Amino acid sequence: MRLQKKWTGLTFLLLCMCFMQVHTAFAEQEIVRKGSELTGIIDIDSSLESHMALQKDGTIWTWEGNEQAKRGPKIAGAIAAEVGNIALKADGTVWTWGSNESGQLGNGMIDKPKASANHEPEQVKGLKNVVAIASGRSFHVALTKDHTAWIWGNSCIVSMTRSDFTFNENYCIAYEERPQEEKAYVPGLIKRENIKAIAASQNNISIVKEDGSVNRWGYWNNVRMGEDTLPWATKDIMAVSEMFNDYMGNLLLLRKDGTVGYYEPPAVKPKGGFTKISAAPYSANYNLALHQDGSVWNSEENGSLIQIKGLSNMVDIEARAANSGLALDDKGTVWSWGEAKYGALNQGSASPKTLSVVKPAAVFKSFSIQLNDAYIPLSAAPVIINGTTFVPLRDVFEALGAKVSYSSGKIAISKGKTSIQLEVYKHQTIVNGMKKQIAEAPRYYQTRTIVPLRFVTEALGASVKWNTVNDTIMIES
DSSP states (O other): OHHHHHHHHHHHHHHHHHHHHHHHHHHHOOOEEOEEEOOSEEEEEEETTEEEEEETTSEEEEEETTSOBEEEEEOTTEEEEETTTEEEETTSOEEEEEOOTTSTTOSSOOOOTTOOOOEEEEEOTTOOSEEEEEEOSSEEEEEETTSOEEEEEOHHHHHHHBTTSOOOGGGGSTTSOOTTGGGGGSOEEBSOOSEEEEEEETTEEEEEETTSOEEEEEEETTTEEEEOOSOOOOOOEEEEEEOOOSSSOOEEEEETTSOEEOSSOOSSOOOOOEEEEEOOSSOTTSEEEEETTSOEEEEOTTSOEEEOBTOOSEEEEEEEETTEEEEEETTSOEEEESOOOOHHHHTTOOOOOOOSBOOOEEOEEEOEEEETTEEOOOSSOOEEETTEEEEETTHHHHHTTOEEEEETTEEEEEETTEEEEEETTOOEEEETTEEEEOSSOOEEETTEEEEEHHHHHHHTTOEEEEETTTTEEEEEO
16 A cells, blocks of 8 residues: 555656646747738739739738738839839829839939949839839839830840840840940830730740730840740730740740630630739749639649639739749738749759649738838838737837847847847846846847837837737837
8 A cells, every 4th residue: 555655646746747847838838929911902913932912002012932921112093013113003104112223213323233222112204104014123114005115124125125225245244335224224115016915024025916916025044135036826815924934934825715825826725714824933834824703723834724722713813933822812812822932943853743722821911110100111020929019129229219239149229318238038127227027028039039119119218009900010209
C-alpha cells in the first residue's frame, strides 16, 4: 500500500505540472489581428509579384505576393488603375504617380539616377477622351475615343512605336547615346490608326486594330528588338494579353467569337463565351480566361481549357504564376489563390500540374494610420496583438517629429522635452525619468521591431482614436 500511495502522489504531482504548463502556454498565446477583407473594389491588376486594386472611392491598394494590401494614393473619379502607377478617370483624363526614372510620369522630366523620389498623383497633360490604359511599368499607353493610342516613358519601347523617332538599338542599350530621348518623356502617337485595344508588359506592347489584326513591338533580351515579324494569320481578334518574358514571350488572344488561343486558330473550334483574358508570366500553361457566366478557366499552351472550381460570379481576373491568380467578384471582393511566385518557372524547372480545384482566400487590407488627416506611408502593416496596436519602430513617430534610435533591443524616442526608453520584450519603460509599466512590450515580429502605438503616441503628447468604418487609426497632434 505504501508503494501504491507513493506512485499516486507522484502521478498527481506530474499531472499538476502538466496542467500548469498547458495553462501557461494558453495564457501566453497571442491573439493577433492584422486587418480586414479588401472590399468595394472595381478594378485589379498584376505584374509579376506586384498587385494593385482600385476602390470605388478612388483609393489605390498595393501589395506584393500574398501580403496584405497597403493603402496608396486616392484618385477621386478613377475607374481603372495599373501596377505601373497610372490611373484613368471617368472624365477621360490620365493620372500618374510614384517614381519617374524612365520618364513614365509623362511630364517631360526624368528623375536623376539613384533618386528615390515618390511623386504625388498628377494629371498627364495633353491627353483627353482616354478610354483605356496599359502599363509596362517603365512606360505607359493610353487609348483614346478616336481610336488612336499614345505612349511615353522608356525610350527603348517608345522609339520603336512612334513615328517621331528613328529607332536604333542604342535606345535599348545602357550608356549609349540616345538622340532626342527627352521626347519620350511626354505622350506621343503610336504609328498606327484605328486601334480598339491595347496591352503591355515590361518589354512588350501590342495593339488590336478595328479589323481585328494585331501589331506588336518589344525588346527580347538582346536577341530581337523592334516590331514583331511573326505572321499574323488571323484578323478576328478582340483583345490581347501580353505575357512577361525575358525573350519573346507569348501573346494570349481573345477572338471575336469569344474563344481563347494563340496565333493560329485550332482545327476544332474551342469553347466560346469568354470575355476577358490574362496571360501568366513566364509560362503559357497558367493563363486565365473569364467566362461570361462568371466562371474562371485555366488556358494552357496546347489549347486545353480547365475550369477552376471554387471561383464563381467573377468579373475580373489576373494571372500571377503557376496555379496562382487574383479574381474580383461581382460584390467587389478580391480573391487570391496559389503561392504567387514565378521564380521557379524562370529557372527552367518542371512546370507543376495545372490544378482544377483551388481554395481562394479573400485578400486582406492592412490597418491604415492617419496623422492630422494625412495618411502615413508605412514600411510594414500595423498589427493588433492581445488588443494592443503595434506599428513599425520609426514610421509613425518620425512623422510626429520625434527622433528614434535603436541599439541591441534598446529603443530611445525623444521629442522636445519628452524622452521615452523602451526595451524589446520588457514591460518596464522610462518616460522622462519615471518608470512605467506597459501591458504589451515591444517585440520582434516578422523580422521587424514593433512597438505599442498608443503608449508612445500619447507619451509624445498626441491623441489616438479608431475609425472602425475604414479600419483607420487617427492620430491628432
